[in-house]
Amino acid sequence: MVKKLFFQDFFDFCGTDPQNEAFRIGWRNRMLRLGIVLAGGAAYAAALPPLNLSILGMFTLVPLLCYVCQENWKHAMLGGFVWCMGWAIPAYWFLREIEFFVPFGVAVAQSCWIMLYAVLISLLWKYTVFPLSVNKGGYIARRKFLSEGASVGRMFLFAAGSAALFTLNEWSRSRIFPWNGLEITQYQNIALIQLAAVTGSYGVAFLVAFFNTSAFCSVVTRFKGGGRIVFLSAMGLWALCMLCGHLWSVGDIMRPTWCPVLIQGDLTQRRHPKPGQAEEALWRYVSLTEQARKAYPDCDVVIWPESAVPLLYRSNHYLSLLYRSEVERLARSGRQPLLIGAIDFDNSVTGTPGITNSALLIGTDGKVQRKYDKIHRVPWGEYIPGRRFLPQKLIEAIDMGRDLVPGTDFTPIDMGKGVRAGTAVCFEGVFGYVMRNFALRGANVLVVISNDAWYPRSSEPEQHLANAVMRAVETGLPMVRCGNNGGSLVVTPHGRITQVLEVPGPEKRLELRRGRGFRQVAVRVIEKPRKTIYVRYGEWFMAVIALMATGCFLFAAAEFRKNRLSLLKKVEE
Numbered sequence: 415m416v417k418k419l420f421f422q423d424f425f426d427f428c429g430t431d432p433q434n435e436a437f438r439i440g441w442r443n444r445m446l447r448l449g450i451v452l453a454g455g456a457a458y459a460a461a462l463p464p465l466n467l468s469i470l471g472m473f474t475l476v477p478l479l480c481y482v483c484q485e486n487w488k489h490a491m492l493g494g495f496v497w498c499m500g501w502a503i504p505a506y507w508f509l510r511e512i513e514f515f516v517p518f519g520v521a522v523a524q525s526c527w528i529m530l531y532a533v534l535i536s537l538l539w540k541y542t543v544f545p546l547s548v549n550k551g552g553y554i555a556r557r558k559f560l561s562e563g564a565s566v567g568r569m570f571l572f573a574a575g576s577a578a579l580f581t582l583n584e585w586s587r588s589r590i591f592p593w594n595g596l597e598i599t600q601y602q603n604i605a606l607i608q609l610a611a612v613t614g615s616y617g618v619a620f621l622v623a624f625f626n627t628s629a630f631c632s633v634v635t636r637f638k639g640g641g642r643i644v645f646l647s648a649m650g651l652w653a654l655c656m657l658c659g660h661l662w663s664v665g666d667i668m669r670p671t672w673c674p675v676l677i678q679g680d681l682t683q684r685r686h687p688k689p690g691q692a693e694e695a696l697w698r699y700v701s702l703t704e705q706a707r708k709a710y711p712d713c714d715v716v717i718w719p720e721s722a723v724p725l726l727y728r729s730n731h732y733l734s735l736l737y738r739s740e741v742e743r744l745a746r747s748g749r750q751p752l753l754i755g756a757i758d759f760d761n762s763v764t765g766t767p768g769i770t771n772s773a774l775l776i777g778t779d780g781k782v783q784r785k786y787d788k789i790h791r792v793p794w795g796e797y798i799p800g801r802r803f804l805p806q807k808l809i810e811a812i813d814m815g816r817d818l819v820p821g822t823d824f825t826p827i828d829m830g831k832g833v834r835a836g837t838a839v840c841f842e843g844v845f846g847y848v849m850r851n852f853a854l855r856g857a858n859v860l861v862v863i864s865n866d867a868w869y870p871r872s873s874e875p876e877q878h879l880a881n882a883v884m885r886a887v888e889t890g891l892p893m894v895r896c897g898n899n900g901g902s903l904v905v906t907p908h909g910r911i912t913q914v915l916e917v918p919g920p921e922k923r924l925e926l927r928r929g930r931g932f933r934q935v936a937v938r939v940i941e942k943p944r945k946t947i948y949v950r951y952g953e954w955f956m957a958v959i960a961l962m963a964t965g966c967f968l969f970a971a972a973e974f975r976k977n978r979l980s981l982l983k984k985v986e987e
Contacts, residue, residue, distance in 0.1 A: 448496045451481050455500025461599035462505055463876035471599030474501075475580065475626035476633065482532045483539040483634075494532030498525040505594045508872030520591070527587045534967075535576050541970040541977070542572045549977055563639015569631045573644050575966025577624035578959045584619055585956055592844055594877060596622050601880040606652075607887050607909050608659030611946040613955035614846055615884040620959060621655060624648055663908040670936035672833050672859065674753075674894060675706045675713040676902040676915055679722060680930035683867040687724040692733050695723045698930070700740050706932040707748050713934050715829055716748075719898040720755035720840045720865040721771065727756040742780030751783070752776040753827070755839065755863040760787060760819050768819030771796060773837045773863055775827050784828065787821025790842035795868075824848075826857035832941045835861040836891075843895075844881035846888055846948075853889045853949045859939045860891050865898040875900050876926055883909045890946040892937050899928045904935050 454477030461471030478497045482490040502521035509516040540549070545568070548559045584595050597618035600606050609617045628648035635641025679698045684691050699722050706716060725737050745752050756774050759767040771788040791797050797817040826834040836852025836859070843849070843862040852860065862882060866875040879901050886893040886905040893905040902915035903925055913936070917929030947954075 447481055448493065451477050451493050451497050452500040454478050455497040455502075456504060458501040458596075458599070459504035462594050463598075463880050464873040466602060468599050468603060471596060471622055472625050473629055475623065476630045478532065479535065479576070479627065479630040480633070482536045485536060487533045487536055490532040490536035491529045494529035495525045497532070498528040508869050508874035508877070511869050511872055511874075524587065524591055527583050531580060531583045534579060537974075538572060538575055538579070538966065538970050541973040542575065542966060543568050546973070546976045546980060550980065560635050560641075561638070563635050564631075564641060566640040566643050569635070569640035569644045570647070571966055571969060573624060573627040573631050573648070575963060575970075576627045577620055578962040578966070580623040580627075581616055581620040581959050582956070582963055585616055585953075585959075593881065595619055597884060598877070598880050601883050601909070603656075604663055604909055605656045605659035607884065608662045609655050610884055610887040611662075611890055611948055614888055614948045614953055616953070616959070617955050618884075620955075621652065625652060663910075670938050672829070672831065672937045672939045673710075673713050673934055674715045674717050674937070675710050675750075675932060675934045676894070676896040677702045677706060677716060677718050677722075677932050678897060678899065678902045678915055678917070678930055679719070680899045680917075680928060681722075681867060682870070683865075684724045689733060692723065692725050693736075696725070696733075696737055696740060699723060700744065702930065702932050703744055703752075706934075707750070709932070710934040711749075713750055714831065714833075715750055716744075716752050717861065717863065717894070717896040718752065718754040719896045719902075720863045721757055722755055722865075722898065725757065726769070727758045727772075727774065741776055745776045745778055745780045749778065751778060751829070753829075753835075753837070753861070753863075755865070758785070758787075760821075761785075770819050770821060771839050772821075773827065773839060773861075775829070786823070786825075786827055786837045786839075788818070788839040788842060789821045789824070790845055790848055791818050791820055792841045795841075824851040824855050826852055826855060827861075833859060833939050835859050835894075837861045837863070840864045840866075841878075843885060844878070846885060846953075849885040849889050849891075850949050850952065853891060853945060857889075858891065858941065858943050859937060860886065860889065860893040862893060862895045863897075864895060864901060866901065867899050870899070870928070875928075879911070879925065883911070888946065888948045890943060890949070892939065894935060894937060901925060902933065904937060 454474055457470040458474040460467045461474065478493060481493040485493065499521055502524045503517055506517045506520045509520060543564060544556055544559060545565070548555045588595060595615065597607070597610070597615045600618055600622060606621070607618055609621065625648045628645045631641040632645035637645070677699060679695065679702060681695050681698065684695070687695070699718055703716055723737055725731070725734050727734065727738060741752065741754065753773060753775050756772055758770050758772040758774065760770050771791070773786045774782050775784040777783040793799050826836045829835050834857050836849060836857030838848055838860065840863065843864070849860060864878065866878060869875065875897070879895070882893065882895065883905055886907055887909045890907045892907055895905065896902050903911055904913040905911055911925055913933070914924040915931055915933040916924050917927050917931045919927030919929055921927045
């Protein structure tokens with residue numbers, strides 16, 4: 415049945431007249447085909463955390479391509495929408511912990527990109543794969559052309575062009591929704607993701623997309639001719655990247671030079687804390703810090719997660735005064751500075767100061783030595799885009815009572831001993847441009863302070879961690895993560911997760927356990943690390959991808975013109 419539903423253009427199946435396509439328009443058959451497309455999108459979600467069935471990511475696009483390449487642009491758009499629902503609703507299901515309707519709204523918004531991709535692919539297929547002589551022969555000629563293996567050049571052009579288009583589509587989507595890209599399906603494949611140091615994470619996404627499109631080409635040609643050669647080429651490219659990545663990621667174990675202590679308080683989310691909740695947060699982090707200093711008296715710095723204590727640091731409120739006095743006491747009583755995530759005011763000298771989500775380095779004299787203000791804020795969480803145009807009920811449901819002010823300075827925080835930490839605050843740690851700017855300005859280690867307490871029962875913390883792994887590989891820098899309720903660990907420059915802060919819990923993987931505790935980690939920080947190609951040249955690979963996609967569509971446009979002129983000539987005769 416699947417063969418009949420998807421491949422009647424491609425295979426000659428028994429008992430069916432190859433010229434009779436009436437069954438295609440039956441609503442039952444169409445619904446079944448769309449159900450398989452939906453399953454293809456669900457395979458994408460299953461390849462992401464928490465299931466991590468990465469092999470499914472290598473074939474997730476095949477059902478969508480099989481559907482849209484047989485349809486007109488309207489039905490192709492429908493196929494793209496259905497595929498996106500199969501992916502986006504499960505992949506963003508964690509957002510239900512904020513509001514139940516949010517995953518569905520996000521899925522619908524993301525479908526705009528996938529529907530556009532589906533429409534363009536349906537056009538690219540017809541005018542890239544089939545030459546004019548084949549299109550003139552209609553359905554029978556196209557079927558014969560594919561059954562004989564098709565042209566190697568045309569099949570390769572379609573496979574590369576459709577993969578480039580999907581990658582470009584993912585890149586443009588990530589300007590707004592930078593989460594759960596195709597590259598994240600491979601985040602545990604250490605050898606493969608080394609490619610990100612050269613191309614950025616979108617190089618990995620392109621490789622996975624190219625494997626998908628070449629697999630489709632091999633299926634529709636019954637693994638003959640051009641389809642077989644394209645698929646074998648994709649397998650060869652995959653194997654080459656794996657081999658090079660394996661050799662690159664094997665390195666000598668070097669002596670650590672920097673030993674921070676990570677404090678994990680495991681507090682619930684407290685958007686509007688009551689006085690008792692704020693005091694509980696403060697005393698918990700103070701107590702854990704004092705215990706950690708006794709256990710690790712020679713550590714270099716003590717790190718608290720994002721907004722560890724839900725109070726304004728520089729406020730005249732009596733709890734803020736208590737907060738500052740305790741932090742200053744801790745800093746003066748030890749030999750180590752503190753790096754804390756805190757809500758603060760910006761350093762504006764005129765007008766009303768804005769509120770920032772910041773990382774503060776408190777020196778041993780109790781004073782703020784360096785301050786980093788979060789640059790890439792969370793839309794709908796830390797500020798509301800178009801606030802004045804939205805219904806008041808919606809604002810009340812998601813508003814934190816303020817729009818945070820973004821920072822502007824990517825300068826790393828000088829930790830002493832030659833350590834310059836590019837310090838990202840939570841969500842902005844998933845953005846390649848943020849980490850790259852830290853590296854360009856001299857950072858030799860990445861520090862991410864996070865708070866995933868918004869999502870106490872879902873897979874969001876692991877998805878957050880998976881995105882962060884790609885940033886370490888892109889920059890070639892070690893990453894130290896300190897979370898409020900999990901994910902406190904070290905990510906090596908090659909993307910390996912190590913030195914996890916262990917707490918009791920039912921989860922088998924230590925990095926996914928939620929709980930309170932502290933741990934000292936040891937990191938090798940090189941004074942002047944060599945900049946990766948991605949750091950040096952940024953998203954150069956996306957320029958190549960854009961040129962590739964443009965070239966394919968120019969070829970398709972030329973073929974369309976040939977077909978059009980041939981049809982007009984035939985009509986005139």
